[in-house]
Amino acid sequence: MTRWFRANKGFVAFLVLFGIFRTAVADWNPIPSASMRPNLLEGDVVFVNRLAYDAKIPLTNVSLARLGDPQRGDVVTFSSPKDGTRLIKRIAALPGDTIEMRSERLLINGKPADYTVLGNGIEKVEPLGELTALHLKERSGDATYRIQVLPQVSAMRDFGPVTVPADRYLMLGDNRDNSGDSRVFGTVPRELLIGRAERILVSADIKGNWAPRGERIGMSLRPE
Structure with missing residues (x-):
């Protein structure tokens, strides 16, 4: 073992540094489900900036320094508190915000979000087809982004009002009627945030013929 390590110490050092880079600086995240449609599709792989909010000790949730504040509308990766x-x-909501949903419409601090109809799409939902x-x-506050709803399915279209505690965030999937989010597991502590998803790195149609989706490469995930 010692001989093997000496012969491959450069490779081992690379693996260690690569692991530190992925756990402390930048990462990628494959999208396995439909919960963020229409913005993220199954088979997308997104680039995650782990230094967007906190510099952490690698492999831990311990923050060494706060580098930025999460904003309403950011797409983030995090560990489920459940x-x-x-x-x-x-x-969807920041510390101190009071949020509620009434018939699919968000209200933040008593002010309803604005909605514009963009069109229709198709989603396959088992066993409904x-x-x-x-x-x-x-448009919620200063953030504007696309969402989708599925009027045919039974979903949680009303909740709250909920006031978000300090250093916690309320998360919603963009696919509002097909997402397990803070309506299920509650608000998320800041220390469980992994990073901000910035853009799509690569994409393939994993639900179809696995063809590359070149038009999605490089797409930004930042709110408008």
Whole structure:
């Protein structure tokens, strides 16, 4: 073993440094589910900036320094406060915000979000088959982004009001009627935030023929 290590110490050092880079600086995250449609599709791989908010000790949630504040509308990866699963959702409410949802419409601090109809899409939902999805532009505060709703399915379209505690964030999936998010597991502590998803690195149609989706490469995930 010692002989092997000496012969491959350069490779071992590379693996260690690469691991530190992925756990402390930047990472990538594959998208396995439909919870962030229409902005993220199954088969997208996104670039995650782990230094967007905090510099952390590698492999821990211990913050060494705060580098920036999460903003409403940011797409973030985080560890679920329920079971530790890595998730990706959008920040819908910040510490101190009071948020509620009434018939799918968000209200932040008593002010309803603005909505613009963009058109329709198709989503396959088992066991219901192919359903028509309504695409909307949601403007909440200074953040504007696309969401979709599935009027045919049973979903949690009303909740709150909830006031977000200090250093916690309320997350929602862009696919509002097909997302397990803060309506299920509650608000997320800052220390569980992994990083901000910046853009799509690569994409392939994993639900179809695995063809590359070149038009999605490099797409920004920042709110408008």
